[in-house]
Amino acid sequence: MTLEPIGLGIITPSANSIMERDFPRLEIPKVGFHFSRVLNSEDSLEQLSAMKERAREAAQLLSHARWVKAVALGCTSGSFIGGVGYDEGVSDVLTEASGLPSITTSSSILVALRALGLRKLAVFDPYEPWLSAKLVAYLQGNGFEVVASHCNFGMVRTEGLDDYQPINEWIAPRMPDEADGVYIGCTNFTWLRGIAPLEKAIGRPVVTSNLATVWKLLQIAGYPHPVPIAGTRLSQLDVWETA
Template sequence: MATVGLLYPGHSAADDFPALATRVGAELRLPVVITSVGEDAHRVDALLDLGRAERLLDGVGRLSEQRPDAVMWACTSGSFVFGPAGAAEQAAKVAAAAGVPASSTSIAFVDALRHLGMTRVAIAASYPRDVAEHFVRFLAAAGLAVLAMGSHDIVTAAEVGTLQPDDVLAMVQAADHPDAEAVLVPDTAMHTLAIIDRLEAAVGKPVLTANQVTVWKGLQLLGPVPPLPGLGTLFGGGR
């Protein structure tokens, strides 16, 4: 059984991960440690504070009793606001402190797209536009083209966590672009792990969500990722 430890800021959709672990049974453990949050706000200054090393390393210390095989900083905005070099430094500090491989959700999006051989995407973002633009630049630095972006000006992760499946579905459909090879949903505060197949069916292409790519990358750090049902194209599902 693989154990992917998750450093998760706040509580908005933290329950997405244990629910998935229950569904897949003996193949995977996903222990979650809640990292400290200063201000719950999708604002660049607040996100830079959210992702600072002291908060992450405190979480690593509390996660150690779970003996993770890999650790993920399960936060997209709290990694991409640091830019590619800053996100890589975050992951390196977590790995050094944990003594196991580590990465973050923003890096996971890039690596998942490379794994699928895709370069053109649409983004269904819950964030205000100025924050979402940081994600666009993060992807562009990796050679990925954003053809369309929907931003929804939701300021707090707590509010994002209350979105219902139909709300998420509408966001994904509205953000899609006919030339995009995949639609990205970049917020770990959003409950998505139970509805990925439904999202992909609605747009007829892969949908990569923050919580999905976080789990995928945690497993990929350990070797070939096993196919898991209900988690879409990225995990071996059909389109």
């Protein structure tokens, strides 16, 4: 059977410069990425909370593109800012507006971590402390134990240079022995091609916001088989139909 083209619709924060660059690099057969934006000029409670409704029109417009099969809000903080269960409400808004299966980055993270059997997490993100604390609370409220949390990494060190190595060098020496895996937050922060080298260096699985988002989007869009996303452990799991 010939696979028809599949479009993945992604709503990005307006300041995001990573997803539109990194996702097409994956060169997944028959998959195209389509993007829309919502306001995010600062990580304030007001702007992050407003994303839920602002994403409504963006989801509707993405659904107009031919072959689009699923939609995601590609923002971590914008989909956990309201606490446990908030991500599900955001997904409901996207589905109502687009008529398509929808996810958020935060809900995708939970599924990915559980698929890998991770429970004790070391969490790394570029957020200010108040926002990082909300991320930790969201993960803990969903049944994960956060054994270490590090935040406030300056994205300017890696964003313009298109270099994941500073992130990996920040994380590797800060890994506690009791953590069974790593979660790296923020869709404007994580480099897909840096995950496999970090997993090799620390000997444990790594989930990032962008990895979880594209992995789950492919599933709900009906892509028929697993995709080896940048050589990561998550993409090698035999859980494609059930995750």
